[in-house]
Each structure stands twice: as C-alpha cells, then as structure tokens.
Amino acid sequence: MPKDITPEPAGLSNEQVANYNRDGYVSGISVFSSEQVAHIRSSIEALEQDHPEGANGHDLNQYFRVNGHVVIPDLSDLARTPAILNAVEDVLGPNLLVWSVELFIKEAHSEKTVSWHQDITYWGMGETNDEVTAWVALSDVSIKAGCMRFIPGSHTNGIVPHTDTFSEANLLSRGQQIGGIEESDARHGPLHPGEMSLHHGRCFHASGPNRSDDRRIGLAIRYVTPEVRDGLAGRDYAMLVRGVDLAQGWTHIARPRALFHPKDLALYDAILDDQSSTLAKGAENTTGLYTPKESQS
Template structure:
C-alpha cells in the first residue's frame, strides 16, 4: 500500500502493518549493493568484525542507514503510529544467507531492551531482497501485542539469529501465523510486544532487510544509567538519551570510537538476567 493509504488503525488493532511501499526498487538495490561492497572489502581500522557493525547500531557508522531512518516515506508512516516526535534507538541489517538453517524463534522485542513494555516503540523492517515464505520471512500473530511480556528462555542456539537465542515459553499455533511477505522497497511495522519469528531460508538468494527501531522521547532506559538515540524529527523535551550524531563518512574513526562506547553500554543493558556474555555486543 502507499504511505498515504496507511492510516494506522490496522496497526493498533493487529500490532503490525504491511506491506507499505517506502523505497523504490532501485533505492533498495542501492542500499543492498553498498552493504555487499563493504562485505566484499571490509574497511580498515575496525575494532570488531564487520558483521557486528551491520548487525546492530549500523546508523552510528553508516551514513546511508542514518539517511534511511529519516527517509520521508518511512517517517510519514511511523508518524501515523507514534506521532511527530521520533528518535532512532537502533538500526541493523538482518540477513539470512541462501540455503541456511538459521531461524528466529518466537519472541517479543521489548523483553530485554530495558525500555519498558509500553506502546512508544515501533520496528520498521525494510526489505532489500524478497522476503517470502521460502526465504524465511517474518511471521506475526495478529493481536498478540495486547499481551504482556511473556516468559522467555535463553537458548544461545547457534542456529538462532537472536542475540541470546531467546524463545518465548509459549506455544504458538501454526494456524495463527501470518507470513510477512515483502518485496524490495516494501516495509512492515510491528509493535515491541508482537509475537514474531521467522523460518529458514531455503531460497537461492539471501534474505536481507534493514531494521530501524523508532521510539518516542518519553521512553527511558531502565536497565542502565546511559543510553543513546539519534534525533529523527520533531522535538525532544525529555532528553532521556545521549544523542548520536550522523556519521560524516562510512566507518570514520570518530564513528567507530562512538560505536564502541555505545556498544559497551548496550552490552550491560542486553545482558541483564543472563549468565553468559552476549557475543554480538562483546
């Protein structure tokens, strides 16, 4: 659907909305090509593997991601859910390689983020390649955002793409699953309490999406003393987050140093209640 057709009512009823057209196919392809160029030839001066920069907080080191977080079509849709005042709390590339058994188990995003369990967050998932049942697209359970946070179990399973291999200790019936099929340039939005998961990619192409986490300034980090966000639009009269500036260039020394600072704080946040270190933040 066009952004102009999206009113937000379906989102609050179901906890999600899709497909929303936000990028052209050419724009989506350009973002994908840029990321794959870095993968083919990683920049010098990185303090950790490139995959970690892409997997979490990519907006800190990649100008393209910061721009996508302010893309007019993306922002117009998110405003209809959260209102005019927006921050970007995180952004990442979520990639499943072709013919892989990697999965995402049923979970709720807000479980470990330390941001509370309210309604002031929305995740935008922008397809950079076809997200189909065959390629392991997301699955939602309509209306599940109306539940409280459910008990989760950390599995640290190597085939689980989540940071802790977290899985809800609640069985989801297959007939309740809604496949989130997206073509390149299309976006889904989902609530932080939404039950969601995704299966393996048995297709011949990698399944690649850009995920952007939007919050309102009212939110506040509860698991640690400091947290960071990038102003996107509107006003912030709360100043609960330290601001992340746009990177001046891809993987600049300044942005890499800031990335390490943010990740050190996020490691404390995400490790709450875990007996193991969270590898992606270490």
C-alpha cells in the first residue's frame, strides 16, 4: 500500500458485535492513539481555561453536559471520527445521526458517581433498540478512577421504573436510579485512554467515585438511526453524520459555524427549550441541565 494512504479503521469484529447483542455493551475498542487523545484532552482543557464562564448565560459545564456538539466544533467533529462511526455502523447500520455529545468529567479524588440507570428513560425515543452511546476514554478510566459498570443482558428489559434522587453527588440531571440491582451481577468496563465502549440505550449502567490522582474524562456520543423518530410526537434534533435520512423524522442540525457562534447559541437554546419538556417530564424538582434559560435562577 502506498505510504500516503491511511487504512480505513476497522469496525467491530463479529465477536464484538455478538457480545454487544448478548450483553448490551462491548468495551475496549481502540479508536484514538495516545497522541490523538493527548491532543483532544488538551483542546478540551484549553476550553476550560479560556471559557470557564461559558457563553450566553450558560456555564461551560452546561455545554459539556448537554448537546455540546451544537456550539463546540471540536465536539461535533469528534462525533464524525471514522473509527467510532465504523464501530457504531456495525451495530446500528449505515445511516447514523448524532443526538447529543457530552463530557462526563470526575475530578481527581471526586466523590461524584452515576447511579444505575437506562439512558433512554427520559429521552422521548420510546424503547428503541436503535440508540447507542459511544463512550470514549480521554484519560485512564480504570476501576479506581470510576469506570462504568454494566449489567450484562439488562438491555433485554423494557424501560424499568427509576426513582429521582436529585442527589448532589450524582452526575445525572435528576439523580435517577433503578432499585434492587445486585452488584455481584455487574461487570466493570475499564478503558485505557483512546479506547471506547458502546452501550445500548436500555442497558443498566452506573459508575463510582474517582479515587485516582488524575481527572477522569469521558466523551459520550449518542447515536441514533433515522427510524428512531418515526411516528413519535414532538420535535427533536440530530446531526446526520453518515449515510442518508429518508425517514425525515428529525430536524437536522449542522456542524457549528464557530465556537459559541451567536446563531448556534440561539439554536442551542431553542433545542433546550424543545427538549426540556420531554427530558424533565414527571420530575418533581428542577432538572438543572435541562431547564430552559428563562426558567433558570
């Protein structure tokens, strides 16, 4: 092969696809080299350095935790990484849209956790099988650093009841949790920097505190297929990143024009407004991250 042709990154092996279908998750998929991860991490940390106050009345954490791809070009571009898309295509098929890009950061020696939950519980997508999260480790996400834990096979359940805790220590917007999980059934998914896991929208998962000396940084990209919104009421937004959308159930959004471009910031608020009634449905408290700006105190 000529030197200047980069080989197309492989997707999943047949065994990895079989594991995903059986367990509802698959872990340890290499997508970035250590140099690439260092570069991505430093661009995120430069953003924290340069824009701690965020933009347009939302702090940076708001953009990191919800729909970052709408206003931060780097996050939008990461969602188009061929090695990630090739793996996601192997479970969802050739037509892929991005619903959300988020960062889950636990500082060194942080007590922050994520309770047992199923992702799509409040996302207004019904009980679809066609949503998958690519969770990419941008630091060493060891057991000590609070990697994710999964209950293998739990995606074969429907959406099960969750209780809102609104716990301060919980990274989830409403601290929602599934009760009665047997911890002995859980499997850890530690990741080296540059590796990712894929998990199904109904797979039970959680994560513990970060007891390591480094920050634990995870990039979560939520992929869906065009069909997910077929026949569903209400408006929702997604960015087409591979193939075609013949179903036309989503409002398509483009890559941001520039970091915190005024038009993208306005779009961000419009999306938050439209999504908030679905995402905060049934909550007895405010759900922080999903509260439209006018209602935030």
